[in-house]
Amino acid sequence: MDSLFESLEGGENREERLAELARQVSVCTRCDLALNRTNTVFGTGDPYSPLMLVGEGPGENEDATGLPFVGRAGKLLDDILAAVDLTRQDVYLTNTVKCRAAVEEGGRMKNRPPRAGEIRACNPYLQSQMEAVKPEIILCLGGPAAKTVIDKDFKITKDRGKWYEVNGIKAMATFHPAYVLRQRGDDLQSAKRAVWKDVQAVYTEYQRALEEQR
Ligand code: URA
Secondary structure: OOHHHHHHHEEEEEEEEHHHHHHHOOOOOOOOHHHOOOOOOOEEEEEOOEEEEEEEEOHHHHHOOOOOOOOOOHHHHHHHHHHHOHHHHOOEEEEOOOOOOOEEEOOOEOOOOOOOHHHHHHHHHHHHHHHOOOOOOEEOOHHHHHHHHHHOOOOHHHHOOOEEEEOEEEEEEEOOOEEEEEEEHHHHHHHHHHHHHHHHHHHHHHHHHHHHHO
């Protein structure tokens, strides 16, 4: 019995390890984003998936519910995943920062990108999630995730759709669904085409990883 208990304590059980991390995140005060949050947003999905998706950070809806990608960008993310026959239950989904970054504008709080110091403060949690889930593939959604996971100098327009290696993990970045939603006309078509192409490449690697597991 001791050895089973030890292996759980030692983090062999991914659910337990993630639950403990989520508990730590829920009381985190490493940066000022803690001051205005309703809920922390830790992550959801399959902790045994070979594929991890990393977004930017919670918005208003995510802050209200404690769940990632529940707003309009989340609906588009579901459509993107569905294009390759995946659901969010097939992947592990998290964000670069776990609390909403917002600024007051005209009497109400508006989402803003997380600052470098906020991303730095939160990074140990993301790194621990990566250690717990041990993904073979990471898809970064947008520039902040790519700069955090892949390279601080990552340029999303130039560098998206390419494979990088991060501590033995294959990593790619694509446009953030919220960015796609902000485009119009030809720009919208070309952003969608780019994301679809990137997600096909990720799916090929995902299938390869699953086959290797069998
Ligand atoms: N945008 C993100 O990057 N993450 C979310 O959870 C929601 C919107």
